[in-house]
Amino acid sequence: SGHVPHDTSPGRPALLPPNSSAGPSGHVPHANSPGHPEAAAQPTAPAGPRRLRLPLLGAGPSLPASPARPRLDARALAAAAEPRALWLVAPDLAAAEALAAEFPGVPELELELADPAALLARLSDMSAAPGPEGQPVTLAGKRLTRVVVADPAAAAALLGLHLDLDVVLLLSRAAEPWLLALDRAPPRLVLRQPARERLTESAELDLDLVAFFAAFRHPVPVEAVPACVLGRPPRERPRVFDAAQLGPDGGLEIFRYARRFIDDGFHVKSLRCKTCSYDHGCKGMHINYVRAHGFSAMRPVP
Template identity: 45%
Template sequence: MLTPQDTDQGIDEKVLEHEDAAHEKRNWVRLTFDCNNHCVFCLDTLTHDGQMRDRDEVKQQILDGAKKGAQRLILSGGEPTMHPSYVDFIRLGKAAKYRKIQTVTNGRAFAYKQFLTRCLDAGLDEITFSIHGPNARIHDALVGAKGAFEQEVQGLQYALEDGRPIVNIDVVINRGNVKHLKAILEKFIAMGVREYDLLHVIPFGNAYKEGKDILFYDLEEMRPYLLEAFAFSKRPDVHIWLNRFPVQHLEGYESLIQDPYKLNDEAKGRKEEFHRLLTEGVDLDCREPARCKLCYLQNVCDTLYGVRDQVIARDFARLRVDTTWEKKQGPIWGGDPASSKRARAIEAQLAEGGLTALPGDDVTVDSSRAKLRLPVIGQEAKAPSELPLAPPEVLAVQAGARALWVVAPDVPGALAEIARHPRLTEVELELADFSGLDALTSERSDVSWRVTRAIAHTSAQAEALLAMPGAFEVAVALTRANEPWLLALSASGAVPSRLALFQPTYERMSEAQSRDLDLRAFFGGFTAEVPVEGVPACVIGRTPREPPKTLDSAMMKPDGQIEIFRYIQRYIVDRYKARSLRCKPCVHASRCEGMHINYIRAHGYELMQPVLADAE
């Protein structure tokens, strides 16, 4: 989180406003499995069976979220306004003390002004209208309902005229409307709407089942039209959000890259399926290379599968343990019942006759039984022996790991953790307070382990660590605050041989914006060839050091079970990286992950300059 000193660094107020909004704790509650539109790109179509969710079930989910700390209640569908208890749910949310009650809707019900008034009187604070064209011809064709545009715009006008609700618009960008984005924005800005969420079409539901040949488009070819839309974000009175948009295509508009915190919502939306993957080895039903390349979540899933396979194969040399992590885990609420519905339908299909779907197969679940049709891909479950549970300390021994990376408040806390891992003899320490460490770094015969590395986040820590006895490495964070000390060290010509450098990563863009130094300028002045991690070769002029294969126990429950929400937290902070499209011809491309996403959001892709073969 930002300190008072950080906020003096001139961070744009609009950026902070967007970040605070993105990190708001939200409870998404689905009300229906039905809709009066038939959008060709609908993610939900495969779960639509005409049913309304049980009133008591919805009530419980609303109250559970409020009890566990959710600040915003979002009523969604299907089409949420179709639920007969819709207004009652708004009242319940208000009574449960949510700060904001929001709905995401096709808006057609609000063309009935009396109904809109009832909703607003009950406490509805914000309405997100889904509008996908500047006129009826385009919008109605995409949503599959003649007259929908006229009806929705009427509801939008009534909401604006009332003045009470926050009004914004969702647009699903696809081949059918990408050339008309500017016209959409111009039309509705003129009506008074100042906030837009531009969603990139993704390969789920109807979008992939029926729309994959007509909805997906070449982002490079359509870039001029996309840039016309993104340019509206420069207006101080207009707020543009991008949702699920491929990050590598946003060079020049990196600040619009979706806040990675929202990956938590994506995980909730497929919670049951992720659970089956991680506990039973059942592949995600969407897992197919041709499909994955169209998806914003490809790297999230690829990395998750990699972690799972790493655990199964016991393929790592270092175990990372954060001693305070368990206490930081908050309650989990929400989740989309469609996820459990999909999981149940798949399970029923596979159980019937022992059927197993292979990649590329289409599996139809009988509508009389589950009312769901899914392309089920790679559903053969791993044998139980392939998914054994073992605590991280046992996994480390089985893997033959030797290194233990301990994150702890202080030396006593670290010592308690080290004692739990007697077979891991090479200890790396990342502590808030290193007081007392000097007594442990001297030659000692009463311990079987030795400190091999200490991670310093401040120059004061680094100086103290370098003054201690021992040959352990001192890895110093590349931050604006540490830059003067590091450059002075370089200028003195007395850079310690134990020194190493690393690029830290942050949960929030504002932290990166306030703390990161100018890496190119820094390495122009810091010439000592010390080990560097987390900075591309094109910046430091040589290959960075590759860290050892590491199992991060923070992604797991104490029993060793990988858990999707813990994984997402660590993925956001540590694993979410990207490169510029310009990096493709770089000679280092196969080994380079690029930079952390919040570095890119804060500073752009400009840092990355490909090294070409004929330039070496």
């Protein structure tokens, strides 16, 4: 009829842009429909976290049990290791002798008694017996080589017996006047800085170590004091196996271990100790001494 239909009339396909994605019928598919070329490029929702189940006790196959290693108590350990000396910390001489008898294979004995009165009496009798001066002392079938005391009067009495053993005096404010009054140090005297269990004990009992060793110049062996405080290297103790950490069955008992670590093993250093020439072999000072007196005593030695 000569009529040119309108572009949108039913008889004519709709005109689309050149890049149109319309289908043959002129329908433009939705972007999410399968026919849309960008449908595959649409991001997918991330998968949720993988759910894991914890194993249930007894639900799976059991593993073969490893054979239990036999535990050795302190006596069996001493028999196997054959140590040179037995260091006993006991309330008195009777308790120490009874305990020492349980370690027949250890040849030497070191005693640290809360009450040394009976020991002093026994050693006085031995000293008065005929024999050469400086003879070895035997207790419980062992040679007594070292006695640790906290009382300076007990230390003076032991040193006055002239026996062949070290007398170790624990440093304290009570011992300071006697030590500073010495014109000449006895030859078997040894000083040791004790570790205090509580900060209050350290604040009350411990010396100002820097001031003390500036005044005390006798060349006696000193233990457990850093070289920077002492002014010279301290005397090192032999390695010790601390049987006080063991339970009755010979296994490590965690509460005893923690107690012994706090009592004797908890040492700290200042950051400036890294520059000290003694840093590698020095343990620092006990934590409660530092808590009570600070780090100022520790000064690096070039």
